[in-house]
Amino acid sequence: MANITKLEFEALDLTGKNYLSWILDAEVHLVYMNLGYTIKEGNEMSQQDRAKTSFTLILCGEKVTDQDMLEKTFSTFHASNVLLQQQYRERGFRRYSELISCLLVAEQNNELLMKNH
Template sequence: MSNLNKLNFTVLEVSGRNYLKWVQDVKPRLTPKNLFPTIEKETDNRVSEVEKATAMIFIKRHIHDDLKIVYLVEKDPRALWVTLADRFNHQNDIFLPEQQYRAQNFTKFSNLISILLLAQKKNQLLMKNHQARLTGATVMPEAHYSTNQHPKCQKRHGKGGQKPPRKSQ
């Protein structure tokens, strides 16, 4: 356990901003002590309670204090690992162009570039629309809406502009 403590690296932030780097730091440090099976997918390999406890201590020492409080009752390192992955692993969806090229199995790099350019154009259009009319700006009047400022000229009708029914006397 003392060797594990010597291997210091940045703790997992509450925002999860450094999750991918954190995972890359944790996995290689669990492997030499044969603790990696405690967090990997369930297999036939039995993991001792001592190994689970050691892995849990290591993981909890390398997460932010607020995350320690949130996952205080978690006793199984595999369950904690999966929970953290569910919470922060959405960052895998953000690919660099080269990673997208490999992940989507494009046959030509030019196909990837054309898709990225199309996405960029859509984003530019969205930004142009947003800048033309910012969120929270005053409401534009309806196209067929007209107002008469003189109170005597205003007709008062019920819902939908219909005249109220005549009262029979």
């Protein structure tokens, strides 16, 4: 993940101010990588092929292990959630998809609790 700072185009601003230029740049970049068809509505790709293409896009063609992605996700937890971070680490996830599934369920449960409160 050493080449992560080497961008093909400007990153999307957190405020979304450069969204239009970013989406155009992203589309051009996908076409250049022969992946443009993946973002077209109604394409006939299987779910497995779509996931494989997104994985290539997210990682920009670089080899990154599940352990790298798990560690990156754990490191993004807010400082006030250190205990929560440790709890997720202790669960011993081996695959990134397992962690993300667990986090999505926790997020849905939290939203439900907030609505009921």
